[in-house]
Amino acid sequence: MELKDLGYNSFFETHRNRLGLDGYSVARVIAEYKETYRVKNENGEFPAKITGKQMHQAKSREDYPAVGDWVAISELEVNWAVIYGVLPRKSLLKRKTSGKFSIQVIATNIDVAFAIESMDRDYNLNRFERYCALAKDGGIEPSIILNKTDLISAAELEEKTAQIRKRFKNVEIFTTSVTSDHGIAELRSRISQTKTYCFLGSSGVGKSSLINKLLGSNATKIKAIGELTGRGKHTTTTREMYFLNNGGIIIDNPGLREVGMADSIIGIDTVFDGISTLSEKCRFKDCTHTHEPGCAVKVSVETGELDENRFSNYLKLKKEAGYYQMTKNERRKKDHQFGKFVKKALEQIKKYKSP
16 A cells, blocks of 8 residues: 555645655554554554654644644654654544533544434434534535435435435435445445545444445444433444545544534534625624624524524534634633622622512
8 A cells, every 4th residue: 555545645745845754754643542543654554652742842632643644753663653743734623522621633634524313313404514514614525424214214314305405505415224235335436545534423323334334344343222222332432544445545433422613613604604695784794693783694584584493503503613712811701700790690689589
């Protein structure tokens, strides 16, 4: 396997030379474990670690290698590798870490992100919009997969795909079933040589089963849905890259319980481009589309031109992303002001209740 078969191209080579890393070998990160990586190049696969200097210089999680990254390495005689630098990324898929003010890098240098939902319990248009916003914000083309279609009727499937087409005008849609092989060949034909594809979805939607079908082997582990809860079980515990016979590259990810918006304003505006276009007709340039007079977006919702649920999801995602963009000091100040407001309100309530 040559470097180009792993997705290496002139973009990475140019930056490698510009950064003065041309004296090192290059490899792609194909798996990430705790404090250890697995990298691959034309010489094979190696477990690898970053240097202490890199750890010291890293300002955030985004500065560490991630699956999909191209890294400059030194191959050791003991079949290990040391990572000395991460080449600039063409694309980046990230989300806000659940319950924390920090970023989780999902994968890098991806061409297409497949957002997957299953027909047994997982179908949700708002969640699809979240996935698509994350992808667009990172410079990645989103596609949608409706999986486990054997569990519903043809009429129900047509209704759901029609709903998606109405909300997502320019997003490719695939319908698949591992049980009946429906749509598998079509999906496989979409995956091109040297391109990288990432699978995103909740636990139990069938990501690993789909990948096994595409690979023609049981390379990934799969588990059944919990019979009592109906919830998916965590099958994939690490991010890992696989290579199809046709030369396509796919990344499997652990199930995402939450899809938190980070600084994803651009991605949200791209996914909801119709709302962005309408907002240009609002009376005020900084219109929040909530209470201002002369709001073209609100009028569009009232007349039924704009779907109310879609608009509500737009506001929710914008609020999440906007809150994340605040600096820690701004967040602290806002939380402090809210605390003072609550304290004052409680004092007034106590005063009015007194005889």
